[in-house]
Amino acid sequence: MTGDLISTVRQMMDQTDLPQEIFLDAIQSALMQAAKRRYGSTEEVSIELDPETGEICCYVPKKVVDIMHSFAREIPIEEAQKIDPNVKVNDIIRVEVNTGDFGRIEAQTARQVLVQKIKEAEREQVYEEYKEREGEIITGYVQRIDRNAIIVDLDRTEGILIDGEFNRNAGYRRGDSLKCIIMGVENDERGLQILLSRNHNDLVVQLFEMEVPEIEDGLVEIRAVARDPGDRSKVAVYTNDSSIDPVGTCVGVRGSRVRTIVDELDGEKIELIRWHEDIQTYIKNSLQPA
DSSP states (O other), X not given: OHHHHHHHHHHHHTTOOOXXXXXXXXXXXXXXXHHHHHHSOOSSOEEEEOTTTXXXXXXXXXXXXXXXXXXXXXXXXXXXXXXXXXXXXXXXXXXXXXXXXXXXXXXXXXXXXXXHHXXXXXXXXXXXXXXXXXXXXXXXEEEEEOSXXXXXXXXXXXXXEETTSSOTTSOOOTTOEEEEEEEXXXXXXXXEEEEEESSSHHHHHHHHHHHOHHHHTTSSEEEEEXXXXXXXXXXXXXXXXXXXXXXXXXXXXXXXXXXXXXXXXXXXXXXXXEOOSSXXXXXXXXHSXX
């Protein structure tokens, strides 16, 4: 049985970047559950693993008897005294057992526990990775379109765009590339769930940060965003540098920068407004035609 477990582990190690300690812990848990099924309890069962050699030893308590009736729970006095010459009948002795003696059911239990433990560790790893990225922009691909949601293929997992977080008139198709904001990451009894949005104002802000180096460098600032997702966005920009035109900088040569953002937002119109600390001037700027 141990050989089958090691083979399963090697296959899974080739498919994931989980640390070795996770796999060693998973093997130990798997063998403990197999021992529990065979011996009825794991209170005094111990599993020892050598991470260097891969050698696995399993020790279980057995009752010393004159006549053995249960191989799993008893050991004849003659065999017990080879381990401990001072042992007596009715004593409990710690005996090393060959996991290869575990039956088909125990082996199946061990494999199930092993796979479950590793999947749980992978899910936790992915959860921690994406939890740290809440609020960030991410690129995914349309995997499936349901009636009220879009399932997005992400790296090592998937996210969901629920109704109200995407443009229903965009006509997305399977395989389409989408940039989204990670709104929330949940890991509960239902599994890992990554909530995405294409309608959040931060998507516009971060798209401009990606396309306009002057924003990333702090020379131009986005001071406000007003958005009707799928139709129009107004973006107020500002700079302290009198030599920089913040609107023209964001538009780009022949509109190249803003056009890239418009394309990503499925044709949503972008109006860039020069922000001003004087509210009347700011309102005047916002009312000017794009």
